[in-house]
Amino acid sequence: MQLAVPAGSLDYWQRRLGEHHVGASNIEVFDRRRLVFRHPSGIEYVMVGVEGDTREGYTGGGVPAEYAIHGIHGVGVHVANPENMVEFLSDSFYGKALLEEGDRMVHTVGQPGRGGAVELVVNRREEPGTWRYGSGTIHHFAWNAETLENQDELKFEIEGVGYTDISELKDRRSSSSTAAKRSSPS
Structure with a gap:
Protein backbone atom coordinates (compact mmCIF):
# COMPACT_ATOMS: atom_id res chain seq x y z
CA MET A 1 0.00 0.00 0.00
CA TYR A 133 -2.07 -12.91 4.21
CA GLY A 134 -1.94 -11.44 7.66
CA SER A 135 -3.72 -8.99 9.87
CA GLY A 136 -3.97 -5.71 7.98
CA THR A 137 -3.58 -7.33 4.55
CA ILE A 138 -4.99 -5.41 1.65
CA HIS A 139 -6.90 -8.24 0.03
CA HIS A 140 -8.58 -6.43 -2.83
CA PHE A 141 -8.65 -3.16 -4.70
CA ALA A 142 -11.69 -1.19 -5.78
CA TRP A 143 -11.74 1.33 -8.60
CA ASN A 144 -14.30 4.06 -9.01
CA ALA A 145 -16.20 3.23 -12.20
CA GLU A 146 -18.36 6.40 -11.84
CA THR A 147 -21.74 4.69 -12.39
CA LEU A 148 -23.18 1.29 -11.57
CA GLU A 149 -23.71 0.75 -15.30
CA ASN A 150 -20.01 1.36 -15.99
CA GLN A 151 -19.12 -0.90 -13.08
CA ASP A 152 -21.37 -3.64 -14.48
CA GLU A 153 -19.78 -3.38 -17.95
CA LEU A 154 -16.28 -3.46 -16.46
CA LYS A 155 -17.10 -6.50 -14.31
CA PHE A 156 -18.34 -8.48 -17.32
CA GLU A 157 -15.37 -7.41 -19.44
CA ILE A 158 -12.89 -8.54 -16.77
CA GLU A 159 -14.72 -11.83 -16.27
CA GLY A 160 -14.73 -12.26 -20.06
CA VAL A 161 -10.93 -12.31 -20.18
CA GLY A 162 -10.75 -14.98 -17.48
CA TYR A 163 -10.58 -13.17 -14.14
CA THR A 164 -13.39 -14.52 -12.01
CA ASP A 165 -12.70 -13.35 -8.46
CA ILE A 166 -14.81 -10.20 -8.70
CA SER A 167 -17.23 -9.24 -5.96
CA GLU A 168 -20.80 -8.21 -6.47
CA LEU A 169 -21.52 -4.67 -7.61
CA LYS A 170 -21.75 -2.12 -4.80
CA ASP A 171 -22.61 1.54 -4.69
CA ARG A 172 -20.16 2.87 -2.11
CA ARG A 173 -21.17 6.50 -2.43
CA SER A 174 -23.66 6.50 0.47
CA SER A 175 -22.44 7.56 3.90
CA SER A 176 -23.52 4.24 5.40
CA SER A 177 -20.97 2.39 3.27
CA THR A 178 -17.91 4.50 4.04
CA ALA A 179 -16.70 2.32 6.89
CA ALA A 180 -13.79 0.10 5.99
CA LYS A 181 -14.65 -3.58 5.68
CA ARG A 182 -12.44 -5.87 7.70
CA SER A 183 -12.08 -9.54 7.03
CA SER A 184 -10.42 -12.30 8.98
CA PRO A 185 -7.39 -13.97 7.46
CA SER A 186 -8.14 -17.45 6.17
Whole structure:
Protein backbone atom coordinates (compact mmCIF):
# COMPACT_ATOMS: atom_id res chain seq x y z
CA MET A 1 0.00 0.00 0.00
CA GLN A 2 1.39 3.38 -0.99
CA LEU A 3 0.23 6.38 1.01
CA ALA A 4 0.38 9.93 -0.37
CA VAL A 5 1.90 12.47 2.00
CA PRO A 6 2.92 16.06 1.26
CA ALA A 7 6.29 16.43 -0.43
CA GLY A 8 8.87 17.28 2.21
CA SER A 9 7.04 15.49 5.06
CA LEU A 10 8.98 12.22 5.08
CA ASP A 11 11.40 13.39 7.82
CA TYR A 12 8.40 14.17 10.04
CA TRP A 13 6.95 10.71 9.41
CA GLN A 14 10.25 8.96 10.05
CA ARG A 15 10.53 10.72 13.43
CA ARG A 16 6.88 10.05 14.30
CA LEU A 17 7.08 6.36 13.42
CA GLY A 18 10.30 6.07 15.44
CA GLU A 19 8.60 7.69 18.45
CA HIS A 20 5.98 4.93 18.19
CA HIS A 21 8.68 2.22 17.94
CA VAL A 22 8.02 1.51 14.28
CA GLY A 23 11.15 1.08 12.23
CA ALA A 24 11.13 2.96 8.94
CA SER A 25 13.70 2.90 6.16
CA ASN A 26 14.45 5.31 3.36
CA ILE A 27 14.54 3.86 -0.12
CA GLU A 28 14.86 5.48 -3.50
CA VAL A 29 12.50 4.37 -6.26
CA PHE A 30 12.20 6.16 -9.59
CA ASP A 31 14.67 8.78 -8.33
CA ARG A 32 12.37 9.70 -5.44
CA ARG A 33 12.80 9.10 -1.75
CA ARG A 34 10.19 6.91 -0.09
CA LEU A 35 9.69 5.83 3.48
CA VAL A 36 9.03 2.12 4.02
CA PHE A 37 7.70 0.52 7.19
CA ARG A 38 5.91 -2.69 8.08
CA HIS A 39 2.68 -3.56 9.79
CA PRO A 40 3.32 -5.94 12.75
CA SER A 41 2.21 -8.85 10.50
CA GLY A 42 4.94 -7.93 7.99
CA ILE A 43 2.84 -6.17 5.36
CA GLU A 44 4.86 -3.39 3.70
CA TYR A 45 3.57 0.18 3.65
CA VAL A 46 5.22 2.97 1.71
CA MET A 47 4.89 6.73 2.13
CA VAL A 48 5.39 8.69 -1.06
CA GLY A 49 5.90 12.46 -1.01
CA VAL A 50 3.50 14.04 -3.51
CA GLU A 51 3.39 17.63 -4.79
CA GLY A 52 0.02 19.37 -5.06
CA ASP A 53 -2.31 16.64 -3.77
CA THR A 54 -5.59 18.53 -3.34
CA ARG A 55 -7.28 15.89 -1.18
CA GLU A 56 -7.79 16.89 2.44
CA GLY A 57 -5.27 15.20 4.72
CA TYR A 58 -6.21 13.21 7.82
CA THR A 59 -5.16 15.17 10.91
CA GLY A 60 -6.27 12.68 13.56
CA GLY A 61 -3.90 11.62 16.31
CA GLY A 62 -2.31 15.04 16.49
CA VAL A 63 -0.83 15.03 12.98
CA PRO A 64 -0.46 18.62 11.73
CA ALA A 65 -2.23 19.36 8.41
CA GLU A 66 1.06 20.13 6.64
CA TYR A 67 2.18 16.51 7.21
CA ALA A 68 -1.17 14.70 6.99
CA ILE A 69 -1.73 11.60 4.87
CA HIS A 70 -3.92 12.57 1.92
CA GLY A 71 -4.96 9.06 0.94
CA ILE A 72 -3.76 6.26 -1.24
CA HIS A 73 -1.07 7.10 -3.77
CA GLY A 74 -1.36 3.70 -5.38
CA VAL A 75 -0.93 0.01 -4.93
CA GLY A 76 2.05 -2.24 -5.33
CA VAL A 77 1.35 -5.64 -6.85
CA HIS A 78 3.89 -8.45 -6.85
CA VAL A 79 3.70 -10.39 -10.09
CA ALA A 80 5.65 -13.30 -11.50
CA ASN A 81 4.78 -12.47 -15.11
CA PRO A 82 4.40 -8.72 -15.55
CA GLU A 83 3.46 -9.05 -19.22
CA ASN A 84 0.08 -10.56 -18.27
CA MET A 85 -0.70 -7.79 -15.80
CA VAL A 86 0.43 -5.05 -18.19
CA GLU A 87 -1.92 -6.45 -20.83
CA PHE A 88 -4.74 -6.68 -18.29
CA LEU A 89 -4.22 -3.10 -17.07
CA SER A 90 -4.07 -1.80 -20.62
CA ASP A 91 -7.01 -3.75 -22.02
CA SER A 92 -9.39 -3.67 -19.06
CA PHE A 93 -8.54 -0.40 -17.29
CA TYR A 94 -7.00 1.60 -20.14
CA GLY A 95 -3.84 1.78 -18.06
CA LYS A 96 -0.96 3.77 -19.41
CA ALA A 97 2.69 2.97 -18.82
CA LEU A 98 4.28 5.76 -16.83
CA LEU A 99 7.69 4.63 -15.52
CA GLU A 100 9.92 1.57 -15.64
CA GLU A 101 13.08 0.87 -13.65
CA GLY A 102 14.66 -2.52 -13.10
CA ASP A 103 12.06 -4.92 -11.74
CA ARG A 104 9.42 -2.18 -11.23
CA MET A 105 6.99 -0.50 -13.56
CA VAL A 106 4.22 2.00 -12.87
CA HIS A 107 1.00 2.29 -14.80
CA THR A 108 -1.66 4.85 -14.17
CA VAL A 109 -5.38 4.09 -14.25
CA GLY A 110 -8.22 6.52 -13.64
CA GLN A 111 -7.66 10.07 -12.53
CA PRO A 112 -4.07 11.03 -11.75
CA GLY A 113 -3.51 11.85 -8.10
CA ARG A 114 -6.46 9.79 -6.85
CA GLY A 115 -4.74 6.54 -5.97
CA GLY A 116 -4.50 5.44 -9.59
CA ALA A 117 -0.85 4.37 -9.61
CA VAL A 118 -0.40 0.62 -10.02
CA GLU A 119 3.21 -0.34 -9.38
CA LEU A 120 4.12 -3.79 -10.59
CA VAL A 121 7.05 -5.43 -8.82
CA VAL A 122 8.43 -8.56 -10.42
CA ASN A 123 8.66 -11.34 -7.82
CA ARG A 124 10.03 -14.57 -9.20
CA ARG A 125 11.42 -15.78 -5.87
CA GLU A 126 8.15 -17.28 -4.68
CA GLU A 127 5.50 -19.16 -6.60
CA PRO A 128 2.18 -17.32 -7.01
CA GLY A 129 -0.20 -18.48 -4.32
CA THR A 130 2.53 -18.61 -1.66
CA TRP A 131 2.26 -14.94 -0.81
CA ARG A 132 0.90 -14.65 2.69
CA TYR A 133 -2.07 -12.91 4.21
CA GLY A 134 -1.94 -11.44 7.66
CA SER A 135 -3.72 -8.99 9.87
CA GLY A 136 -3.97 -5.71 7.98
CA THR A 137 -3.58 -7.33 4.55
CA ILE A 138 -4.99 -5.41 1.65
CA HIS A 139 -6.90 -8.24 0.03
CA HIS A 140 -8.58 -6.43 -2.83
CA PHE A 141 -8.65 -3.16 -4.70
CA ALA A 142 -11.69 -1.19 -5.78
CA TRP A 143 -11.74 1.33 -8.60
CA ASN A 144 -14.30 4.06 -9.01
CA ALA A 145 -16.20 3.23 -12.20
CA GLU A 146 -18.36 6.40 -11.84
CA THR A 147 -21.74 4.69 -12.39
CA LEU A 148 -23.18 1.29 -11.57
CA GLU A 149 -23.71 0.75 -15.30
CA ASN A 150 -20.01 1.36 -15.99
CA GLN A 151 -19.12 -0.90 -13.08
CA ASP A 152 -21.37 -3.64 -14.48
CA GLU A 153 -19.78 -3.38 -17.95
CA LEU A 154 -16.28 -3.46 -16.46
CA LYS A 155 -17.10 -6.50 -14.31
CA PHE A 156 -18.34 -8.48 -17.32
CA GLU A 157 -15.37 -7.41 -19.44
CA ILE A 158 -12.89 -8.54 -16.77
CA GLU A 159 -14.72 -11.83 -16.27
CA GLY A 160 -14.73 -12.26 -20.06
CA VAL A 161 -10.93 -12.31 -20.18
CA GLY A 162 -10.75 -14.98 -17.48
CA TYR A 163 -10.58 -13.17 -14.14
CA THR A 164 -13.39 -14.52 -12.01
CA ASP A 165 -12.70 -13.35 -8.46
CA ILE A 166 -14.81 -10.20 -8.70
CA SER A 167 -17.23 -9.24 -5.96
CA GLU A 168 -20.80 -8.21 -6.47
CA LEU A 169 -21.52 -4.67 -7.61
CA LYS A 170 -21.75 -2.12 -4.80
CA ASP A 171 -22.61 1.54 -4.69
CA ARG A 172 -20.16 2.87 -2.11
CA ARG A 173 -21.17 6.50 -2.43
CA SER A 174 -23.66 6.50 0.47
CA SER A 175 -22.44 7.56 3.90
CA SER A 176 -23.52 4.24 5.40
CA SER A 177 -20.97 2.39 3.27
CA THR A 178 -17.91 4.50 4.04
CA ALA A 179 -16.70 2.32 6.89
CA ALA A 180 -13.79 0.10 5.99
CA LYS A 181 -14.65 -3.58 5.68
CA ARG A 182 -12.44 -5.87 7.70
CA SER A 183 -12.08 -9.54 7.03
CA SER A 184 -10.42 -12.30 8.98
CA PRO A 185 -7.39 -13.97 7.46
CA SER A 186 -8.14 -17.45 6.17
